[in-house]
Structures are given as structure tokens and as C-alpha cells.
Amino acid sequence: MKTKNEWMQSVYLPAAQKFPERKYNFKNLSDMDPEPIYTADDLGDWDEERDLGYPGEFPYTRGVQPSVYRGKLWTMRMFAGFGSAEQTNERFHALLKAGQTGLSTAFDLPTLMGYDSDHPFSKGEVGKCGVAVSSLADMEILFRGIDPEQVTTSMTINSPANAIWAMYIANAQKQGKDLTKIGGTIQNDILKEYIAQKEFIFPPAPGVKLVIDTFEWGPRVVPKFNFISVSGYHIREAGATGVQELAFTLADGFHYVEKALERGLDIDEFAPRISFFWDIHNDFFEEIAKLRAARRIWARQMRDRYGAKNPKSWMLRTHSQTAGVSLPAQQPLNNIARVAIQALAAVLGGTQSLHTDAYDEALALPTEEAATIALRTQQIIAYETGVAGVVDPLAGSYYVERLTNDIEAAAMGYIEQIRALGGVEAGIDSGFFQLEMAEAAYRYQREVETKDRIVVGVNDFVQDAVEVPIQLIDPEVERVQEARLAQVRRERDPERAEAALDALRDAAVTGANTMPAFLECAHAYTTLGEQMDTLKRVYGEYVEPVLV
Numbered sequence: 001m002k003t004k005n006e007w008m009q010s011v012y013l014p015a016a017q018k019f020p021e022r023k024y025n026f027k028n029l030s031d032m033d034p035e036p037i038y039t040a041d042d043l044g045d046w047d048e049e050r051d052l053g054y055p056g057e058f059p060y061t062r063g064v065q066p067s068v069y070r071g072k073l074w075t076m077r078m079f080a081g082f083g084s085a086e087q088t089n090e091r092f093h094a095l096l097k098a099g100q101t102g103l104s105t106a107f108d109l110p111t112l113m114g115y116d117s118d119h120p121f122s123k124g125e126v127g128k129c130g131v132a133v134s135s136l137a138d139m140e141i142l143f144r145g146i147d148p149e150q151v152t153t154s155m156t157i158n159s160p161a162n163a164i165w166a167m168y169i170a171n172a173q174k175q176g177k178d179l180t181k182i183g184g185t186i187q188n189d190i191l192k193e194y195i196a197q198k199e200f201i202f203p204p205a206p207g208v209k210l211v212i213d214t215f216e217w218g219p220r221v222v223p224k225f226n227f228i229s230v231s232g233y234h235i236r237e238a239g240a241t242g243v244q245e246l247a248f249t250l251a252d253g254f255h256y257v258e259k260a261l262e263r264g265l266d267i268d269e270f271a272p273r274i275s276f277f278w279d280i281h282n283d284f285f286e287e288i289a290k291l292r293a294a295r296r297i298w299a300r301q302m303r304d305r306y307g308a309k310n311p312k313s314w315m316l317r318t319h320s321q322t323a324g325v326s327l328p329a330q331q332p333l334n335n336i337a338r339v340a341i342q343a344l345a346a347v348l349g350g351t352q353s354l355h356t357d358a359y360d361e362a363l364a365l366p367t368e369e370a371a372t373i374a375l376r377t378q379q380i381i382a383y384e385t386g387v388a389g390v391v392d393p394l395a396g397s398y399y400v401e402r403l404t405n406d407i408e409a410a411a412m413g414y415i416e417q418i419r420a421l422g423g424v425e426a427g428i429d430s431g432f433f434q435l436e437m438a439e440a441a442y443r444y445q446r447e448v449e450t451k452d453r454i455v456v457g458v459n460d461f462v463q464d465a466v467e468v469p470i471q472l473i474d475p476e477v478e479r480v481q482e483a484r485l486a487q488v489r490r491e492r493d494p495e496r497a498e499a500a501l502d503a504l505r506d507a508a509v510t511g512a513n514t515m516p517a518f519l520e521c522a523h524a525y526t527t528l529g530e531q532m533d534t535l536k537r538v539y540g541e542y543v544e545p546v547l548v
């Protein structure tokens, strides 16, 4: 048989002279230029046993479970939250009734920034991009009628993650639930806030310290809870390429591991509950290869660099979300097609959990109809396409294996560069991440503006604006929240509340684990704002350095 090179010379190039290749940018979103075809000749020293293996076995390229979706479909976990706790609770019940298999909570901006709903800074933002939660009283309503032992819940919360998690756990305790049986995930990934999303409160050192408190406390008290979801999503949405998303996020994961080890924790006690979160964009094969490379890098580094011995510590388990940034406001119904393709890539990449964006995401929070179509998209993939019946069906594809290798190598290059810079916190201080991402975002935008990259409906195939119904948030929610907060402050035991906040302050001052104090703060109905203010007085607030 001819070699690839012989075929290129004798067949492809002569044909391309007669019928030239399209003048188009074939590069993927990580700026990697694919060749026209891939054969075994492209795999270099790729070794099937070392680099691929079997599903459920090191290095987990093919998936973390032996049976992957033949055993259990991925969790269909739609990110939802708006308005008051009552409204979101209603949406949660509707989503579960529609066949969703896990919950995922979106909090509003004041909650994400640690402000109570009645703080002057919260005006106009209460309940807008998620649900408002200022105390245990809101949490009780939010999860009314939902059994935390039966349904796993994800909470996208970062700077105030300890406080919100404690409220969730306090609510479960008040219902008499067994804490060793409740499962779920808090995002709790503060590093990517400094790098990308910018919803930080405290400086990086105490920010990371609070995260490590959850690494220590979680496995002992709520052993089924994933106390972190190390998130590439927001890094990607802020303009990073797929390779940067992978590298920066894994570097963040390793940073937390190193900090937990510095605290003297046993890697095999905490690492099995570290989880991840990826953004799944339009380049189909790039995204599949990214997920496979992610599992391989994590497994190799955890075993060989950090010395983890428990196979569960080697397994990178992940949530995925289709790429909001890829869904334009122009011709929004086309986004249903984009989301279907991205979701298929997440599934072929072996995700454990998936959110599919609603087509109207660029316009407003999703209407119930748009959110339902997004969920149905997952159900169509799960039940109609046959892709869930065979484990890692793309394994052995020359292109997919080569791309997995290339993405792994490129991401490891970045990870080594970050280590040489002095680590993630040093990279944040020097603006390394922001500058790398700004450059990638600029390159992408220039490609779109010069039409070197076509985005259907945006820079080609454009048509007049199409109107779709959008969801509006009732400003009444702000008044309801203010009234509830006033009632909470009036009815709680003031001495217990004050003592709880004092204990939180003391834990912060002495460097003790803050989680027991946060749990008591929740039970004492102290508010989120009161807890964060207490910590601000000890830790200070982060001011981002200006980069020019």
C-alpha cells in the first residue's frame, strides 16, 4: 500500500491542481491547521496501550467508566434560575417533570458577588440573571419538594461558595437528610474568576484558602458532593481557544491540588471529588479531542507527578455546556442546530453531565419553550441517534487520535510555561492569562470581520432580523426579597446570629477551616451579605491590576 506522502504526491496534489482547494480557512478554533487527510502515518509514536487503553482504565482517554453511556446516560443538567426562589423552584419542578435528570442552579449577580438583595448595589439586578438567595430562608423555598438524597444539584457559585453550600447543607439537615447520601456540585472555582469571569471578592490567596477549606471538609462531611467544578467554560467564553481553555483550567486544577497537599491533606481523600466543566464550541472534532486529551493529561499528572494511588483520583469527570458565546442573536433559531452539533460533540467526547443552551440565550434568559427544546435536543441524541450505544466510537480514528495527541501536547506546553512563570497565582498577577486570551479573541474577531471565518447569519447569509418571544423578569421580585430579608432579620435569634458571625471572623483570623462556622452562620439565618462583610474585614477586597 502507498504511504500517505506517496498518495499526496501522486494523487491528491495533481487533482488539486486541476480542481483547487477552496480558498477557505480550514484552521480549527485553536488555530491548528488540519491536513486534508489522516492515516496511520500521522500517529507518530502513538501507542494504543499507553495512549488509548480501554474505557474505565488508565489513562481514561476512552472514558472514565467501562460502560460509559451503556451503563448510565450522562446527566441532563440544565442550568436554570431566575426571579425569586419560588419562581425557580417552579422551573426546577417543571424541568424534572420534562425528564431532566439533575438540577443546576443559576444565581443572580448580587448573590454571585456576595450582596444581599436589599443592598444598594443590588438594585435592578435582583433575580435578573439567576435566582436571588440571601439566606437559608431563600434556600428552603428554592429546594422545596426536592429530595437532596434523590436529585443531585449543581450550584454555580464561586466567591461566596462556602456560604451558599453551607445553606444547602443546612437545609438538608433541617429536613433530617443523611449528609453522606446527598450528592451534587458547587462550582467553587475562584482561580478562573481572576482569570476570566471577574466575579471575585477577596484577593487570590484567601480566595484559594476558602476553596481548600472545602477540599478538607467536604470528603469528611458530605463525601458524595463534588466540592469543586474546575471550569474552563468561562475562560473559553472570555475569548480563549480550546487549547488555552484546557491548559489554563488543568493548571488551575493542579494549583488546587498543590495547595491542598501543602495543607497536609491526603490526595486520595480529596482528588476523587474534584470535577471539571468544559465549554463545547462549534469545531466538532476539536471539542471531542479536547475532552479526551483532558482525561489523559489529568490521569497522567495525578498519578505520575502528584503520586495519587486511588484510580478515582486519576479520573477526570466533567460537566459540559454548549458554547453560549457561539450563539448569535441574529437568526436565533439557527442556534438550535449549533447546540445539537455541540451537544453531540460533548457526548462523543464522553461528558458525564450536559447543559444545552437555549436558542434565545443571546437575547435574554430562556423562555420555558426554548429551555425545553434544548433539553429535548439532549433526549434526541440519547435515544434516537444510537451514539449512546457504543463506548467512545471515534477511538482509532486517525484524525481524532492525532488531534487528541496534538491538543495534549499543546496544552502541556502551556502548563509547563505556567509552571515556569511561578504558577497560576503568579500568572494572574502578571496578567499572563488575560493577555494570551485577549490575543486569541482578537485573532478570532479579526477572522470574522475579514470573513476569513464564516459565521452563518452574522457575516454571511445574513437576513432581516427575526423576532422571537423573550422572557422578562418581573421587578416585583426585588420587593419580595426585601420583605423576606427584613422578616429573616426580625425573626432570627440575634445572639445566635452575632455569635455565628463572630465565629466566622475568628476562623478567618486564625486560619482555621471556615466550613463549620459557615454552617452555623446558615443555621443562624445570618445573611450572605453579613457573612461576606465579616470576611472582607479580615481578608480585604481584590482590586484587579490594570493591564495596558
Ligand SMILES: CC(C)(COP(=O)(O)OP(=O)(O)OC[C@H]1O[C@@H](n2cnc3c(N)ncnc32)[C@H](O)[C@@H]1OP(=O)(O)O)[C@@H](O)C(=O)NCCC(=O)NCCSC(=O)CCC(=O)O
Residues within 6 Å of the ligand: 065, 066, 067, 068, 069, 070, 071, 072, 075, 077, 079, 102, 103, 104, 152, 154, 156, 183, 184, 185, 187, 224, 226, 229, 233, 275, 276, 277, 317, 318, 319, 321, 324, 352, 353
Ligand atoms: C461529576 C459531575 C461532572 C457529574 O456528576 P453526576 O452525578 O451528574 O454524574 P456521574 O458522576 O457520572 O454519575 C453519578 C453516579 O453514577 C455512577 N456512574 C455513572 N456512569 C456509570 C457507569 N457507566 N457505570 C457505573 N457507574 C456509573 C458514577 O460513578 C456516580 O457515582 P459516584 O458519585 O458514587 O461516583 C458533577 O460534578 C456535575 O454534575 N457537575 C455539574 C456542574 C454544572 O452543572 N455546572 C453548571 C455550570 S453553569 C455556569 O457556570 C454558567 C455558564 C454560563 O455563563 O452560562
